[in-house]
Amino acid sequence: MIDRSPQWRRFTERSSARSRLIPECFVVVFAIERSLSGTVDPNARRRVYDVILKTPQVSAVRLNNLLVIDIRYERSRVRKSLSLLRKAERAIVHDPEIMGGQPVFRGTRVPVHAVVAMIEHGTEEAELLKGYPSLTKEKLDLARLYARAHPQRGRPPQRPWHVSRKRCFGDG
Numbered sequence: 001m002i003d004r005s006p007q008w009r010r011f012t013e014r015s016s017a018r019s020r021l022i023p024e025c026f027v028v029v030f031a032i033e034r035s036l037s038g039t040v041d042p043n044a045r046r047r048v049y050d051v052i053l054k055t056p057q058v059s060a061v062r063l064n065n066l067l068v069i070d071i072r073y074e075r076s077r078v079r080k081s082l083s084l085l086r087k088a089e090r091a092i093v094h095d096p097e098i099m100g101g102q103p104v105f106r107g108t109r110v111p112v113h114a115v116v117a118m119i120e121h122g123t124e125e126a127e128l129l130k131g132y133p134s135l136t137k138e139k140l141d142l143a144r145l146y147a148r149a150h151p152q153r154g155r156p157p158q159r160p161w162h163v164s165r166k167r168c169f170g171d172g
Helices: 006-014 024-036 042-054 071-091 112-120 125-131 137-149 165-169
Strands: 060-062 068-070
Touching (some): 060 071, 112 137, 125 137
16 A cells, blocks of 8 residues: 555655665554554555645544544654664664674674574573673663664574584484
8 A cells, every 4th residue: 555655656766775764654654554454444544544644744533433543642652663773773883894794782792683582582681681791771672673673684694513413413
């Protein structure tokens, strides 16, 4: 629906192929679309989309006598999330000279995706903070956000020290 609109084409034509800048009104529409999916019919969602794009600063959309969507709330949630993402992007750097260009916390050699993987596999935050004294609880939260917004691409790195079960035990 959004990708077919003339406004979408206008914004994506100006951006480069490597990065696309999405206007805040589209992000608000995405957030509302996500919260309404399954509860409101597609025609009603389309009306919300049209109202937001025609008047981006609208505060609410009335769909019927019972349902009013508060756009201000979604807009404030989107702005808060975007500001946290900007903060995470400032706290994390990519430098080919540091850890082969992996994203690391600024001023350290601690790889962000490795820390997030440890958290996802059950490592306690207290244990990570003890093992990496340069990290804080806030940095761990920013790392999770950064990893969701910037997932790793490509194949996992080769680990020559990793011995497969097949080589050790001869089974498949």
